[in-house]
Amino acid sequence: MTYTSVEQRIAYGYIAQLPDFIPDEHGPVTVSQQKEFYGLMKRLYQLAFDEPLLFVPTVHEDDAFPTRYKKSCEKPELNTNILKMKNAVEAILDSMFKMGQGADVKLNKRQTKILSLLGMDDLSDIPAAWTWMATRSGTTQVAFAYCLFDESHVYSIDIFARMLGEKPFRKLEKWMKSHGYKPYDIYNTTWVNYQLTLTYANPAWSDERPSLGNEYKIRHTGISAQYDAYVRNPAALGLCIPGGMKPYLENFALMERPLQDFILSRVKRCDGCSYCVQTDKSGKRSLAKIAVSYEGETYSLCPYYPGYSFCWTSIDDALVDHIIAMLDFMDGFVPNKK
Known part of the structure; x- marks a missing residue:
């Protein structure tokens, strides 16, 4: 895989970890409603990959650590750039999760624009599966972010x-x-x-x-x-x-x-x-x-x-x-x- 920037590399991680659509056939929301939410999350990650400048003010030449053990390879600027993009994506995921729980979330301009580009101009009417995934018993932010609808399935x-x-x-x-x-x-x-x-x-x-x-x-x-x-x-x-x-x-x-x-x-x-x-x-x-x-x-x-x-x-x-x-x-x- 070739990336045009560090930010694009980080965005691709969310795409790579998003599983295929596998709904909970017996959930309280319909399969079509689950598919609607899945499509929304998939478009969010694709938008981060295609347009990282919507998430961060600057993009940087692609680079990566040779192994998971970053301390053995001193690249402080790279680590800073990675965290900026990661934090930007995860900030909007966190806001979306809390919105699904009914919290009064104050979105910044970037987040508002991103959701608008995803077709979410009216945030008083979010998809039913969005609310369900944010409020069901034992819910987690990771299951929400990756649309792990069926709790009996290992995605x-x-x-x-x-x-x-x-x-x-x-x-x-x-x-x-x-x-x-x-x-x-x-x-x-x-x-x-x-x-x-x-x-x-x-x-x-x-x-x-x-x-x-x-x-x-x-x-x-x-x-x-x-x-x-x-x-x-x-x-x-x-x-x-x-x-x-x-x-x-x-x-x-x-x-x-x-x-x-x-x-x-x-x-x-x-x-x-x-x-x-x-x-x-x-x-x-x-x-x-x-x-x-x-x-x-x-x-x-x-x-x-x-x-x-x-x-x-x-x-x-x-x-x-x-x-x-x-x-x-x-x-x-x-x-x-x-």
Whole structure:
């Protein structure tokens, strides 16, 4: 995808994460009313892409961060420009959500013009599905913004299948479904960032709902996918590894040879950084490194934060085979498995 500006790149993120129209067939508003609201939101994101100057006073030459970890790449001006466009789009989304709840919202000139261009000159008569999506029980701003009408449907599956590679993704999905994994639309409702993510998780590990992403507080095996518009390759799929790598590295000898190769290609070698013992005031604690034997050699591997290493911006059949092998191996360590 080619962009004429940073602002256009950011606007495209909302288009990319908007799912296909799938209504709630049994909702309190009609399917046609839901389609009307869906069309309105789709036109809003397309307008932001086509005419970003309606949202911000200035556009800037296209640029992006190489990875999601922006701190490792100092581009303060880029970050400022990203946030200006993001905040402008999300400010109008927030206003629309509150308007749907009946709040007295004071729109600025830009927001008024944008809504007018979308055919919303009379804001005392907003679409029925707009009001419903803003007021229904358990409503969220993310579900409103992306028209997640049917609460029993996981919308993000098709989004990330399309982005990451339809055929290999469906192969991975088929294996996970056949092994009891469950899909979830996951998004932040405490600090709303309008990012829709997918998680497929094995509920055998925990009754808790999976956490966001694949890096922290992982309690289930599975995968997590997300889209970060500010990254050069914005879609990413990560492997969810409960408890870190320690129990699996300790059983490295039990892995099949291809899985051992895969593990060694991804896990960080211990370089003595001492992060794992930084809180040890006695100076006696051993490094967390785990020694594994492979083809007559011994390797010291770090068990910490594997989510950073087991993450990809595209997938193919060969990678899916490795992911399946690792999921299958980890599932042999389900707590209290009978």
